[in-house]
Every structure is written in C-alpha cells, then in structure tokens.
Amino acid sequence: xxxxxxxxxxxxxxxxxxxxxxxxxxxxxxxxxxxxxxxxxxxxxxxxxxxxxxxxxxxxxxxxxxxxxxxxxxxxxxxxxxxxxxxxxxxxxxxxxxxxxxxxxxxxxxxxxxxxxxxxxxxxxxxxxxxxxxxxxxxxxxxxxxxxxxxxxxxxxxxxxxxxxxxxxxxxxxxxxxxxxxxxxxxxxxxxxxxxxxxxxxxxxxxxxxxxxxxxxxxxxxxxxxxxxxxxxxxxxxxxxxxxxxxxxxxxxxxxxxxxxxxxxxxxxxxxxxxxxxxxxxxxxxxxxxxxxxxxxxxxxxxxxxxxxxxxxxxxxxxxxxxxxxxxxxxxxxxxxxxxxxxxxxxxxxxxxxxxxxxxxxxxxxxxxxxxxxxxxxxxxxxxxxxxxxxxxxxxxxxxxxxxxxxxxxxxxxxxxxxxxxxxxxxxxxxxxxxxxxxxxxxxxxxxxxxxxxxxxxxxxxxxxxxxxxxxxxxxxxxxxxxxxxxxxxxxxxxxxxxxxxxxxxxxxxxxxxxxxxxxxxxxxxxxxxxxxxxxxxxxxxxxxxxx
Numbered sequence: 001x002x003x004x005x006x007x008x009x010x011x012x013x014x015x016x017x018x019x020x021x022x023x024x025x026x027x028x029x030x031x032x033x034x035x036x037x038x039x040x041x042x043x044x045x046x047x048x049x050x051x052x053x054x055x056x057x058x059x060x061x062x063x064x065x066x067x068x069x070x071x072x073x074x075x076x077x078x079x080x081x082x083x084x085x086x087x088x089x090x091x092x093x094x095x096x097x098x099x100x101x102x103x104x105x106x107x108x109x110x111x112x113x114x115x116x117x118x119x120x121x122x123x124x125x126x127x128x129x130x131x132x133x134x135x136x137x138x139x140x141x142x143x144x145x146x147x148x149x150x151x152x153x154x155x156x157x158x159x160x161x162x163x164x165x166x167x168x169x170x171x172x173x174x175x176x177x178x179x180x181x182x183x184x185x186x187x188x189x190x191x192x193x194x195x196x197x198x199x200x201x202x203x204x205x206x207x208x209x210x211x212x213x214x215x216x217x218x219x220x221x222x223x224x225x226x227x228x229x230x231x232x233x234x235x236x237x238x239x240x241x242x243x244x245x246x247x248x249x250x251x252x253x254x255x256x257x258x259x260x261x262x263x264x265x266x267x268x269x270x271x272x273x274x275x276x277x278x279x280x281x282x283x284x285x286x287x288x289x290x291x292x293x294x295x296x297x298x299x300x301x302x303x304x305x306x307x308x309x310x311x312x313x314x315x316x317x318x319x320x321x322x323x324x325x326x327x328x329x330x331x332x333x334x335x336x337x338x339x340x341x342x343x344x345x346x347x348x349x350x351x352x353x354x355x356x357x358x359x360x361x362x363x364x365x366x367x368x369x370x371x372x373x374x375x376x377x378x379x380x381x382x383x384x385x386x387x388x389x390x391x392x393x394x395x396x397x398x399x400x401x402x403x404x405x406x407x408x409x410x411x412x413x414x415x416x417x418x419x420x421x422x423x424x425x426x427x428x429x430x431x432x433x434x435x436x437x438x439x440x441x442x443x444x445x446x447x448x449x450x451x452x453x454x455x456x457x458x459x460x461x462x463x464x465x466x467x468x469x470x471x472x473x474x475x476x477x478x479x480x481x482x483x484x485x486x487x488x489x490x491x492x493x494x495x496x497x498x499x500x501x502x503x504x505x506x507x508x509x510x511x512x513x514x515x516x517x518x519x520x521x522x523x524x525x526x527x528x529x530x531x532x533x534x535x536x537x538x539x540x541x542x543x544x545x546x547x548x
Contacts, residue, residue: 002005004367008347008361008427009401009530011361011427011428012248012427013381013424013425013427014380014381014405014423014424015378015379015381015382016369016370016379016380016381016382016385017067017070017368017369017370017377017378018361018362018364018366018367018368018369018424018428019367019368020362020364020365020366020390020391020392021182021362021364021365021366022364022365023364024218025362026179026210026244026350026365026392026393027210027213027214027252028186028210029186029209029210029213030105030184030186030188030210030213031102031104031105031106031190031209031213031248032070032074032102032106033137034213034248034252034530035063035066035067035070035102035105035251036067038063038252038254039063039064039066039067040252041061041254042063042228042254042446043062043063043064043227043528044062044064045062045063045173045254045256046060046062046250046256047061047062047063047065047250047256047257047258048060048061048066048095048180048259049061049211049257049258049259049275050095050259051232051258051260051261051267051271051275051306053162053267053270055274056138058347059095060129060229061095061159063254066098066102066286067097067491068167069099069173069303070098070103070105070106070546071098071103071106071179071181072103072173072174072176073099073100073103073106073176073213074102074105074106074176074181074497075107075176075177075178075179076103076136076172076173076174076176077103077104077107077109077134077173077176077177078107078176078178078181079177079178080134080161080162081107081109081133081134081161081162081178082439083108083109083182083184084108084109084110085109085110085133085134086109086111086130086131086132086133086134086192086392087100087104087110087112087133087134087136087235088110088111088112088126088127088130088132088135088136089101089111089112089113089114089136089137089238090114090116090118090123090134090135090136090137090138090150091114091116091137091138091141091146091148091310092116092141092164092236092237092239092261092262093233093234093236093237093242093260093261093262094138094166094237094259094261095258095259096166096169097172097243097259098247098257098259099169099322100136100169101191101243101247102337103295103516104190104272104336105209106181106184107181107182108181108182108183108184108188109245110189110190110191110192110439111125111190111191111192112124112127112130112132112191112192113191113192113193113194113237113238113239114194114238115141115194115196115236115347115405116138116141116146116236116238117141117506117508118506119138119149119503119505119506120152121150121151121504122504122505122506123150123153123324124153124156125159125202126194126199126202126204127153127157127159127160127402127456128156128157128191128221129202129204129401130157130158130204130231130400131159132160132418133159133160133161133162134160134161134162134164135150135160135162135163135164136164136166136169136415137150137163137166138165138166138167139165139166139167142224146153146221147163152391154542155531157173157198160218160302162389167491175237176315178298180261182543184209185209186206186208186209186210186213187209188208188209189206189207189208189359189397190209190212190478191237191244192204192205192206192207192400193205193207193208193238193240193337194376195336195338195446197346201451202451203399203400203401203405204364204399204401205282205337205338205396205399205400205404206396206397206398206399206400207333207396207397207469207474209397210393211249211393211394211396212244212338212340213252214340214365214393214396215339215340215341215342215363215393216244216245216248216249216252216341217248217249217252217253218245218341218342218363219245219247219249219333219341219345219363220250220253221249221251221253221422222345222347222348222363223252223279223281223306223308223331223332223333223345224280224307224329224331224348225255225306225309226251226253226255226278226279227251227253227254227255227280228251228253228254228255228256228274229255229256229278229279229305230247230255230256230258230275230277230278230279230303231249231256231257231258231277231278231279231280231281232252232258232260232268232272232277232279232280233246233247233257233258233259233260233280233281234251234260234262234263234264234268234280234282234286234454235281235282236390237259238343239453240337240340240382241341242343245281245308245341245342246247246259246281248393250505251298251365252402253402255279256275256421258271258275258277263286263289264288265289265291265293266346266480267288268286268290268291268297269279269290269295269296269299270299270451272299272303272304273301273303273465276303277303277304278304278305278306279304279306280304280307280309281307281308281309281332282307282308282309283310283311283312283443283444283446283515284309284311284315284318285312285316285443285474285475285476285522287307287318287322287330287475288318289428291321291325291326295509299311300408301326301327302329302423304326304327304328306328306330306331306348307322307328307329307330307331308332308333308334308335308499309310309330309331310332310333310334310335311444311445312441312442312443312444312476312477313443313476314330314332314355314356315447316352316353316357317353317354318330318356318444319352319355319356320352322350329348329355330355331345331346331347331348331350331355332345332346332356332358332359333346333360334359334360334430334432336416338395338396338398338409338416339366339389339392339394339395339396339416340396342370342520343362343363343389343394344359344361344362344363344366344370344430345360345363345439346358346359346360346361346457347361354429354507358429358430358431359422359431359432360429360430361427361428361429361430362428362430363391363394364388365392365393365394366389366393366394367389367390367391368387368388368389368390368424368428368430369387369388369415369426370383370384370385370386370387370422370423371385371386371388371417372385372386372387373385373386373436378494378537380427381424381425381494382423382424383423384422384423384433385417385421385422385423386417386419386421386422386436387414387418387420387421387422387430387432388413388415388416388417388418389418390413390414390415390416390481395410395414395416396410396416398410403435407430419436419439420436421433422531423437425489437465438450438468438469438530439469440467440468440469440477440479441469441477442469442472442475442476442477442508443475443478443508444476444478445508447469447479447508447509448466449467451504451505451509452467452479452501452509452511453466453467454467454509455500455501455504455505456481456483456497456500456501458498459485459492460486461490461491462483462484462486462492462497462522463484463486464483464484465480465481465482465483465532466481466482466520466528467479467511467535468478468480468482468530468532468533468537469539470513470534470537471538478512478513479509479510479511479512479513480498480511480512480513480514480515480537481511481513481514481515482515482516482517482520482533482537482542483515483516484516484517484518484519484520485516485519491516493544497511497514498510498511498514512546513537513544513546514545514546515537515542515543515544515546516542516543516544517533517536517542517543520533521533521536
C-alpha cells in the first residue's frame with residue numbers, strides 16, 4: 001500500500017463489495033526463505049535485540065547470526081522430531097521464541113503458540129488438540145512454576161514426547177548435527193494459533209508460510225515500517241501481532257526487532273530512545289499509557305515515525321494527541337486470526353477522521369463483501385451486513401482437526417464469514433458496528449463468554465451463569481458475570497467465584513464485575529436475551545460487586 005499504488009485513491013464503489021486488488025505481486029516464499037533472503041542481502045545488519053531493562057546484558061543478532069542460529073535450531077529439532085510434527089511454545093516474549101519459530105519453519109515443522117497465562121487445563125487442551133510432539137517453555141512466569149505444570153500435564157498427554165526449558169535451549173541447539181534440511185513448500189503449514197470459539201472450545205487456526213509472509217509484508221510496509229526500520233515490539237509472541245507482524249514483517253523490511261519482555265511504558269520509552277526505535281504496534285491502551293507516563297518528556301523519541309494500532313476502537317482524540325505530542329501518525333489495522341491477521345488497514349496519508357472512524361481499506365489480494373446474514377445479498381453502499389473475506393493467500397486452511405467448525409465459517413467457494421457486522425463506503429473503507437457472536441474485547445484480548453460460562457456453571461453454588469462485556473473507560477470492555485445462585489441462603493461470593501476462575505482460566509478472562517439475579521430474561525422459545533441483561537447492567541438494575 002505504498003503511495004505508488006493509486007487504487008485506494010481512485011476506487012469508487014456502487015455496492016458493498018471490494019474486488020481483490022492484484023496489482024502487487026505476491027511472494028511465493030517460506031519463512032525460512034524470507035530469513036535467508038534477508039541474511040544474504042544485509043548479513044551484518046542487526047535483526048534482533050533482546051529488549052531487557054539492563055542495556056549491558058541485551059543480546060543482539062545480526063541477520064547472518066540469526067540465520068545461523070535458526071538453522072542450528074532446525075538441525076537440533078530434526079534429531080528429536082520429524083518434519084510435519086507440531087512443536088508448542090509456551091512462553092512470554094523471550095528472544096528464544098524467534099529461534100524456535102524459524103527453526104521449526106526451516107525443519108518443516110509447525111509451531112503451536114500457547115499463551116503463557118494459561119493454566120494446566122488450558123495447556124493440556126491445546127497440547128492434546130494440536131497433537132504436539134514437543135513443548136518449549138520458560139521455567140517460571142509471574143510466580144507460576146511452568147515446568148511443574150508441564151510435567152503434570154505431560155502424564156495426561158500421550159503424544160507429547162519432549163519438554164524442553166528455554167533455560168537449557170543452548171545445550172539443546174548444540175545437539176544438532178545435520179545441515180540437510182527437508183524441502184518446505186510455501187503452502188505447508190507453519191503456525192497453529194488458537195482462537196476461542198462461541199462453543200467455549202479453542203480452535204487451532206492453520207497458518208501456511210505463503211499467507212504469513214505476504215500478510216506480514218503488506219501490513220508492516222503499509223503501516224509505516226520503512227526499509228531498515230527499528231520495530232520496538234511489546235506485543236505478545238503468542239499473538240499474530242508478535243510472532244507474525246513484528247517478527248516476520250521486520251525481516252521482510254530488512255529491519256530490526258527490539259523484543260520487549262512485556263509491556264512496561266517506561267521500558268518501551270527507554271528502548272525507543274536507546275535503540276532508536278522508528279515504529280511500534282500498540283493497542284490503544286498501550287498508547288495511552290506511553291503518552292501519560294510521568295517521565296515521557298525525559299526521553300528523546302525523535303526517531304519515531306509511525307504507530308500501528310487496532311484490536312479495539314482508536315478514538316480521534318488519541319490519533320490527534322499522538323500527532324500533536326509525538327509528531328507521528330497512527331495506522332489502524334483490522335482483521336482476524338483466520339485471515340493470517342489483517343484484512344484492512346488505513347494508510348499513512350489518511351485523515352484523522354478516517355484513522356479514527358474507519359477500519360481502512362482491504363489489503364492487496366483480499367476480496368471483501370458486506371453480506372446479509374440471512375440471504376447473503378450484498379447491500380448498497382453504507383448498508384449493514386456481515387463482513388466476508390476471500391483471498392488467494394490470506395484465508396486459513398481451516399481449523400486444525402475441526403472440520404465441522406471449519407464449514408461453519410468457510411464456504412466451498414472460499415468465503416470466510418467473520419461474524420462481524422459493519423458497512424463499507426464508496427471508497428471501500430470499512431466500519432464495524434457489532435458482532436454476530438458475543439465476543440468481548442478487553443484491552444486488545446479477544447474473550448469468548450462460553451468458556452467462562454461453562455466453568456462458572458460447574459461451581460456447586462451456581463445454578464446458571466452468563467458472561468457479557470460491559471463498557472470500561474480503560475480496557476474498552478470489561479468481563480461481567482451474571483449469576484443465578486443454587487440457593488439464596490448459600491450464595492457464592494464474588495471472591496469465591498473469582499478464585500475459582502483464577503485457578504482454571506488465564507487472568508485476562510476472569511470476570512471483574514459480578515451481578516446476581518433470580519432468573520434470566522428469556523424469549524418465548526426459551527432463548528437467553530443477553531441484550532436485556534446488558535441493558536439492566538447499564539441501567540444499574542442488578543445487584544453488583546466489582547473486583548479490581
């Protein structure tokens with residue numbers, strides 16, 4: 001989406017349908033080939049920096065070194081696993097993640113991303129469902145003994161042969177002896193990334209090399225990462241924003257990734273200054289935290305050129321504030337994991353109005369239509385309907401080992417049904433107004449209520465439970481649970497239920513607002529009316545307690 005591509009300037013539509021723009025060629029590459037091409041072109045340029053607080057201990061890799069270590073990792077993987085097997089990574093942002101990601105790609109294996117906040121039951125589900133043969137993990141995370149949990153889960157996961165801690169990764173890498181790597185095709189799978197479903201069961205999205213390479217290339221370039229730019233990356237590596245856009249996008253732009261262990265505003269500001277950061281992907285709450293940091297003015301941020309943002313609404317006031325206080329622009333991205341990440345994007349040159357009120361235009365080679373959920377008809381410009389996408393490279397291969405779930409969203413002629421409701425203007429710019437499902441977006445994290453509801457219903461003091469998203473000034477949305485107790489005389493307390501969730505769910509999924517009701521509002525046919533519950537919450541008609 002460079003300036004030289006005039007399609008976005010001149011297109012005028014008469015109906016809510018965008019034909020795929022194929023004017024730009026696709027890269028028919030694997031992830032390993034992408035790294036090899038960059039290492040051949042700029043071998044001595046810094047590719048990866050460990051963005052830890054202690055500057056003296058930050059490790060750095062040139063492109064030549066990164067390729068050498070990735071190939072050595074691939075060699076070690078081939079001593080224990082076969083091409084085509086699945087290798088899970090359960091860790092926060094550590095540089096070893098990048099080595100395993102490209103090692104798997106070169107060895108012809110598929111990396112399975114696992115949220116480090118997962119508890120034992122969540123980890124076990126992903127390992128079993130993905131049929132992972134190996135697990136790489138960090139020993140400890142936020143007080144959680146990850147290795148102990150992995151060993152506990154291992155007894156119930158017969159297909160898991162190897163559990164390898166990142167603390168011993170260097171020894172593992174040295175075990176590799178072969179320099180003969182399997183042939184890997186651009187259409188082969190490279191990543192399985194889990195996204196929760198309305199049934200409460202997470203679904204593994206099958207990424208292929210070609211889709212990952214091109215989606216990351218077009219997005220990074222279009223959002224403002226220039227050739228040789230420095231991307232300061234605090235986005236979690238188990239997300240497409242971390243292991244995809246930042247990791248692969250940087251390599252395709254011959255840039256430098258500064259991998260931040262976790263989002264700490266002061267550390268991000270320091271890294272932008274010391275590492276001369278030019279670019280970053282941040283959700284709106286992160287941008288707000290940077291701008292509001294009490295020491296921000298002490299840092300020299302003059303190298304910054306652009307931010308990319310998304311995952312929740314980016315307000316016009318925030319776009320204007322970034323421009324006024326940092327002198328840079330914000331590119332808005334929108335998409336889904338099932339489409340290898342981003343399906344639409346605003347341009348660097350777009351107005352503040354378009355940056356804050358739209359989701360931008362479709363990505364190259366991506367066909368988008370707004371369709372009536374019942375009839376499939378495409379409405380006139382501005383009409384509401386479900387966003388549906390079709391692409392020669394972006395569409396997932398399906399949900400891993402879940403054909404019945406795949407056919408619910410992916411039609412035989414290649415259209416992916418997103419579940420998002422919105423509209424398209426005459427220029428092809430998208431606007432979202434709601435969702436067909438009940439997904440909650442809290443601080444950029446997608447949360448599906450069914451998983452939480454199923455857990456709460458298993459509590460002995462709960463007769464019924466439902467979960468909804470309620471507005472929150474900081475997080476965008478907050479998770480609220482509405483409980484029907486088994487008995488009013490022995491009603492569960494919010495603290496009790498919160499601890500129950502804490503033991504079984506990642507922290508970001510845990511409800512912070514608790515409401516109690518005698519019975520749920522239902523339709524004449526017995527269907528729960530969630531919208532009425534939300535109205536009752538917003539009108540303060542339910543007994544409530546809020547936990548911080």
